[in-house]
Amino acid sequence: MEEDKKSKDWSPESSSHPSAYEADMHVVHRTFTSRLADSFRRDPNASVTRSASFSAADGKGYDAEAAAQATALSPLLRKLKGRHLQMIAIGGSIGTGLFVGSGKALAYGGPASLLLAFTLTGCMMYCTVQALGELAVLFPVAGSFASYSTRFLVSQAPVTLFHRPKSNSFQDPAWGFAMGWNYALNWLTVLPLEIVSASITVDYWVWVMPGGARYLINGEEQVQNIGLNAAWVSIFLVLIVLINFFGVKGYGEAEFVFSIVKVTAVIGYILLGVLINIMGGVDSAGRPNASYMGFRLWHHPGAFHNGFKGLCSTFVTAAFAFAGTELVGLAAAETENPRKALPTAIKQVFWRITLFYIVSLLIVGTLVPYDDPRLLNGKNSADAKASPFVISIQNAGVEVLPSVMNCVIMISVLSVGNSAIYGSSRTLAALAEQRQAPAFLAYIDRKGRPLYAIIIASVLGLLAYLAATHKQQDAFNWMLALSGLSSIFTWGSICLAHIRFRHAWILQGHTLDELAFRSPVGVIGSWIGLTFNILVLIAQFWTGFSPVGWQKMTVNQRIVDFFQAYLAAPLVVIMYVGYKLLMKTKVLKARDMDLFTGKREFNVRGLVEEERADRMWWPRWKKLYKFFC
Template identity: 35%
Template sequence: MSFQHTDSIALSELEGRAPTHSDLESRGITSSKEKDFKEDVKETVADSPVDSDVLIRDGVQRKLGQRHIQMYIAGTIGTGLFLGSGGALHTAGPLGALLAYVIVGTVTYSMICSLGEMTSFAPISGTFPHYAARWVDPALGFAVGWNFWYQSVTSIPTEITAATILLTFWDENINNQKIYTAVICVAVISINIFGVRIFCSTAEFIFSIIKILLIIALLIAGLIIDLGGGPSGERIGFRYWRNPGPFNRAGLVESNIATDQFLAFVQIFVQAAFSFGGMEAIAIAASETESPRRNVAKAIGRVFWRILIFYVFGILMIGMLVAYDDPALLTDTGNAAQSPFVIAMDRAGVKVFPHIINAAVFTSAFSAGNTTLYSSSRILYGLALRGQAPRFLTYCTKKGLPLFAVLISSSFAFLSFMRVSKGSEGVFEWLVNIVTIGSLISWLTINVTFLFFRRGMIAQGIDMRKNVYHNRYQPWLALWGVLWLSMFILVNGYAVFFQWNTTDFLVAYINIPIFAALYFGYKIIMRTKIWKPHEMDLITGIPSIEETELPREPPHTIGGKIAAVLF
């Protein structure tokens, strides 16, 4: 069966019926072609590798506007950028950390571009696990879907725990942590249950604006201090790049300084990648976004600049302000005290910033918990739509909320209590660490899926340049991502081979056999196959542009024009 592309009727519009003459006429299909087209639709429904009534069962609603999906990228910024960047600086030095963030930034961009092309072509529920199932192998969609889900639901208590610890900056009474944990859990779950509109328009949008303003303020303040504009009047420049130096050592190869510095540089690739984690969520929200093709394309077009400003300039600034051997970088408080930005402000004599930063980072952790819960519930919902998760999870309320998928994912938020219970801290940390590589596996799968998708589009005579979003540097971007992501996954736990520790080895690599078991287990049981280019389904359940895109309304006021540029 060959699924040839047509600009005719999406099956979602037919609602399970055969296309009528008026349907066909409205899409420019003449009566001489009507019989052939009806036969193609009937054959597509019968032989499609995708359940033909998936979109009919899909109950989510397109309620997110352009500004919401623009801010969704900022919503994924958690404590990794504000607090974790100090660990990257200490491990590899200022130049090593900068190079690692630049490389990981390009890899993140490659993944976003690959996902953007597929999402703008098919803005449907299930997103990249669904794409993997219908364009590569149903078993791959099953494996990456469950991989992303369990990696996401484990991240929810991580962010909640981070938010709780941040509160200790003002309240050091450890007995109150359980109360704070309970309140934050209930708040995160409630925001998601109230629905997608409230989730993004009132909560996530505000939190994202706070994070963006904080980052911009920190970069400006850091530049002023570096140039000698702080209370002390001391000009720093690139002093710390000269002493203690641009690279730190890993402490694994004492006899060779250059090799040891290289190992320290390699060591932070995965750590840097986690600071970028969650950006794939922009595609997950596409099925609930107004004019998803246009808005996703616009958002992805700005990802490059956000990576450059937020991450690359951010790590460059802290490398100029703080020495990698500063004792304060080794303090694992979990709150603003360990932020390299706070350390820099303290060194410069600015005392008001720590409280402001801690408050903003708290909203960042809380916001990231919101975003992660949203993403995990929608992936679980997409798995259920494809029959790869229990069918009851497809239930949606009248307002388009996949209630049971949200409730199941929400239950994992309460794992955050393990962090404040005696005897459970080690279990919690181990649970978190074994799934941290899951996001990199998801990114690798996205790029691989795009390469298959591109083969199918070319084989079926579809001009990818006519897609709403198209990157002229493909497929080289996807290949770049595949190369680096494969390396990140393999070298994640390389240090264990210098000083063997079985627990550390399992923590670093157990996610690989878990993913392989999901893939091959489903493949053997369901007897799936890898789709050939002419077998790929590029029609079923994919809404047409007319169905998803609203007329473009240009802004008429000054405020509207400014908002159009920003969002």
């Protein structure tokens, strides 16, 4: 009875202990906070990285099989879906290289050189991405092409159809080491570079606003926007870092949205450009008129400018504009079904090259003369005042759309910055898993985030605060120099790895029917891509040493311009030669390649044959559509 009385008299207010509801809420609260804390703890599967070793001093040599297993078994989460890959492929590299950099290329080479350079570079990129797709579908490993450079350009114990290479065999990861760090440094410098660019795009509205504060530097009028730039740097940096801390799904969703905006803008500009060309353009003095344009500007002032050197200069700009295309292959390790999603995404490159680059630049070349002084007024690759897209809209007398295009340029810059943290962090983690970088960078938490690599990339983003100083332009130029030729080396290495892989695949008794995805351009396409990349390196050396208008430059200006144009090349050579001399590595033979470790699916031949048999019954229109899409 007394117990019943006590139970009746009990109330939340009279109890010194929490009620059942309060206790449950405490558990819920504790569970949420503990889950948040646990998400940053190391994934237990990440212990596979401890098996890889590259120390020559231990007398064991480079354990390539362990390194390959480390990248293949990386605990990165496979959260990317087909729609993410498709939008990354379509709009991933659409950025300032197209929207703004094309203006400088137009001024140096003329509309015909601009179109020719982007078309040939696009053909090279199509071949390169197809080769990457074939490798990434078969080996969707962390680090992708950096790992392929190590794997297919190394020396190891003999391999046969029934014999895997033994561990601790001496190998040559020197080129993979150089390519991995080259790619990582590229993105590490691109992050502050793009944040600086994003803050500079804000200056566009300061210029167009009446009464904007300005000051003089070396006799040139500049925007007084230093404090505002620092504020925008903070906003952009925090936004990009937060997106990447949401993991690969956050990156995928952000790029999905960014790419939709960029693709919509380019399609809208193409339609607008056609209307402007038909209904009215500009006269020889740059004044708007209402006459049909056609290809009038190809006749006066002309289709080409500065001859062959002008054409070579546009090749360099085209290569910069296509940078980031290879991220599709890097994302393969975090894709749910790379064998199904990756080939479809790879084929989207055709449409991006055709529609977004070739068609849009063809229209630009008919609306903006190459001698328009505004094309060279921009001091960097994100200056909307020098964008031929913006200039062509201004010439048509449309007042609102230039600001809209500047917003698109800003979104493009943020998209590249977002990709910078993703690309650098995944590459650093893969290098660490192969023991080609400090081991702590291989730390991957339970949400699949390479945590320390993301932190390192984010911290280097603080260099963007140089935008809040009067050395803004110098900082921009030298960061751009570090990343200038990086993509050329990356693309050439992809093509070379594919050539070596195909040779070893046939030599070791395999057939092409065993490949889940086969590059439609094959080895010939990879040879074309490799050759073209070498030619671009030669052209860049020539235009860097003797740029257009070098007669008017001082010796010091020419030296600075050369190093800003070619700085990435000596860095790659130093990393490769230094590693090779230190590790005393050897060159790989095709018969010795390991074609087993890290394959996502070993028995795909039957599945592929079923799919090919099913395609035999497709109507012709569907076969044509699936070939391109």
